[in-house]
Amino acid sequence: MSTQGKPVPTPNPVPLETAEKSGAVDPGRRRLLEAGIAAGVVVPAQALIGATNVLAQSGTAGAYSDGKAATLVIASHPYPDRSVVNKALWNTVENSQGIVFRRLESLYGDDIHGIDVETERKAYEGMDRVVFMFPIHWFNLTPMLKAYFNEVWTQWAPQALKGKKMLVVTTVGAKASAYTREGRIGFTIEEVLAPMKASANYAGMIYLEPLAFLGVSEADEKMIRACQDRLAERLRETSDKH
Numbered sequence: 001m002s003t004q005g006k007p008v009p010t011p012n013p014v015p016l017e018t019a020e021k022s023g024a025v026d027p028g029r030r031r032l033l034e035a036g037i038a039a040g041v042v043v044p045a046q047a048l049i050g051a052t053n054v055l056a057q058s059g060t061a062g063a064y065s066d067g068k069a070a071t072l073v074i075a076s077h078p079y080p081d082r083s084v085v086n087k088a089l090w091n092t093v094e095n096s097q098g099i100v101f102r103r104l105e106s107l108y109g110d111d112i113h114g115i116d117v118e119t120e121r122k123a124y125e126g127m128d129r130v131v132f133m134f135p136i137h138w139f140n141l142t143p144m145l146k147a148y149f150n151e152v153w154t155q156w157a158p159q160a161l162k163g164k165k166m167l168v169v170t171t172v173g174a175k176a177s178a179y180t181r182e183g184r185i186g187f188t189i190e191e192v193l194a195p196m197k198a199s200a201n202y203a204g205m206i207y208l209e210p211l212a213f214l215g216v217s218e219a220d221e222k223m224i225r226a227c228q229d230r231l232a233e234r235l236r237e238t239s240d241k242h
């Protein structure tokens with residue numbers, strides 16, 4: 001499943017932009033990467049303040065601080081090296097306070113059978129909010145996120161996660177106009193995310209209003225910054241606010 005250095009094997013189901021069509025990052029998005037936008041040079045000033053309090057469990061940065069985390073962020077992207085928008089969002093997470101951040105591919109590559117179930121379950125301890133962050137690919141979850149639910153949630157989730165909040169943060173290539181009844185997709189993004197809401201319901205969780213960034217295939221620097229700002233804002237919301 002790893003595609004490092006290889007073209008993405010599947011074409012897009014909707015007329016998305018060149019990066020997805022060709023399997024390569026297009027020159028404009030590449031420039032954004034090189035300019036450091038996606039690498040997180042540009043993050044909200046208020047998020048930077050919390051940089052030392054990040055509780056990162058991404059596998060690359062494993063240190064905990066003494067700060068108390070209340071939010072667990074589980075992120076997944078099957079092609080992390082090609083990501084522009086999610087990469088920028090990960091940086092915002094890493095610079096936000098009170099967060100335990102776990103990137104599935106960073107921890108487990110694309111090994112759907114290699115997920116450390118006990119460690120993943122333990123990561124929920126003391127958390128009142130769980131954020132799932134992923135790009136929409138084929139109107140669906142990423143393979144590692146699906147594997148995560150298969151392995152980690154099972155019948156364990158309803159007793160363990162009841163009452164916790166779930167926030168879905170997703171990025172979507174096609175424009176908002178496509179995600180309407182009359183639009184090309186014929187479904188709203190809320191409908192596309194129905195499996196996440198159903199999973200939250202199954203586990204007795206409180207499903208928060210999802211944060212969906214639509215039309216990101218055309219994202220420029222300004223739009224990516226706006227996405228980062230909006231995410232930082234949602235992450236700052238205290239649990240009693242949502």
Ligand SMILES: Cc1cc2nc3c(=O)[nH]c(=O)nc-3n(C[C@H](O)[C@H](O)[C@H](O)COP(=O)(O)O)c2cc1C
Nearest residue numbers: 020083084085086135136137138139171172173174
């Ligand atoms: C294999 C693949 C499938 C995709 N499927 C969809 C899709 O079903 N609907 C859509 O709107 N965008 C689709 N896209 C576009 C992605 O959602 C978009 O590229 C991504 O959210 C951008 O985030 P990134 O820069 O972190 O990769 C697809 C992209 C790829 C590579």
